[in-house]
Amino acid sequence: MADTNRPLAVVTGASSGIGAASARQLAAAGYHVVAAARRADRITALAAELDGTAVTCDITDATQVAALADTVSGLPGELRVLVNNAGGAYGLEPVESADLADWDTMWRVNVVGTQRVTAALLPQLVASRRGTIVMITSTAAYGVYEGGAGYTAAKHAEQAVAETLRLELAGRPVRVVEIAPGMVATEEFSLTRFHGDADRAAKVYDGVAEPLTADDVAECVRWSVELPQHVNIDRLVVRPLAQAAQHKVIKGK
Ligand code: 8X3
Known part of the structure; x- marks a missing residue:
C-alpha cells in the first residue's frame, strides 16, 4: 500500500530492462513506485516486490494513459518523478526497404506516447x-x-521533445533530465528490434568487451533524481568504456 510519507515515482516500460531496474533503484531510494507497462504479470510481480503499484498501460492508448493518471492521483503520496522509459527499436532495415509499420510503431511509442504520458502526469508533477x-x-x-534510421529519427525527435519541454517548463518546479545510453545489454531491446529472433538478438553484443547493464543506467536515473531540486542534469550521455563512439566498439576482454 502507498503511504503518505513516500513520494510517488511513475516508471513506464517497467516490465523489463532499464525500466524495471529504475523502478528498483527508485524504490530503494524511498519512492512508492508506480510500475506501468503492457505486461500485467511482470509489473504485478515487480510491484509486489517493491511494495508499489502496478498499472497495466500501453502508452499508445489515450484511455489507458488517462487511467494511469487517475490511479496515480488516487494514491496518497505526491507525484515527484516520472521516468519516460517506454520505447524501443523495431527493425534494422535500410531506408530504401524499411518496413513503415515499424517506423510508425517507433514514432507512436517513443515520441507520441512519451508526450501523452508527460501531458497526463504533468499537472501532478x-x-x-x-x-x-x-x-x-x-x-x-x-x-x-x-x-537505424527509423529508430534514430524517433530518438532524435524524442530528445527534441525533452529539450523543448525544458524550455516550456522554465519557471515551473519541474526538472527535465535526459539520459542517453549507448550499448546496454538488456534482455529485450534487441529481441524487440528483431521481432523475436533470439539468434540475431544474441549476436548484437557478441564479443563486446562489457556493455552497460540496465542497472548501470538505473543508477544514473536515481542519482539525477536525488540531486537537490535546483540541480538539473540536462543530458547525461552514458556509454560503456568499450564504446568510445557509436561505431568504435572494443571486442574481447
Ligand atoms: C540503443 C542504442 O546504439 O542500439 O538505444 O541505437 S543503439
Whole structure:
C-alpha cells in the first residue's frame, strides 16, 4: 500500500530492462513506485516486490494513459518523478526497404506516447512543486547508423521533445533530465528490434568487451533524481568504456 510519507515515482516500460531496474533503484531510494507497462504479470510481480503499484498501460492508448493518471492521483503520496522509459527499436532495415509499420510503431511509442504520458502526469508533477521528468533517450538521439534510421529519427525527435519541454517548463518546479545510453545489454531491446529472433538478438553484443547493464543506467536515473531540486542534469550521455563512439566498439576482454 502507498503511504503518505513516500513520494510517488511513475516508471513506464517497467516490465523489463532499464525500466524495471529504475523502478528498483527508485524504490530503494524511498519512492512508492508506480510500475506501468503492457505486461500485467511482470509489473504485478515487480510491484509486489517493491511494495508499489502496478498499472497495466500501453502508452499508445489515450484511455489507458488517462487511467494511469487517475490511479496515480488516487494514491496518497505526491507525484515527484516520472521516468519516460517506454520505447524501443523495431527493425534494422535500410531506408530504401524499411518496413513503415515499424517506423510508425517507433514514432507512436517513443515520441507520441512519451508526450501523452508527460501531458497526463504533468499537472501532478507541478502540484508537488518538486517534480522531475526523466527521459530515457539514447545515443541514437545524437548519431546515426546503417539500418537505424527509423529508430534514430524517433530518438532524435524524442530528445527534441525533452529539450523543448525544458524550455516550456522554465519557471515551473519541474526538472527535465535526459539520459542517453549507448550499448546496454538488456534482455529485450534487441529481441524487440528483431521481432523475436533470439539468434540475431544474441549476436548484437557478441564479443563486446562489457556493455552497460540496465542497472548501470538505473543508477544514473536515481542519482539525477536525488540531486537537490535546483540541480538539473540536462543530458547525461552514458556509454560503456568499450564504446568510445557509436561505431568504435572494443571486442574481447
Ligand atoms: C540503443 C542504442 O546504439 O542500439 O538505444 O541505437 S543503439
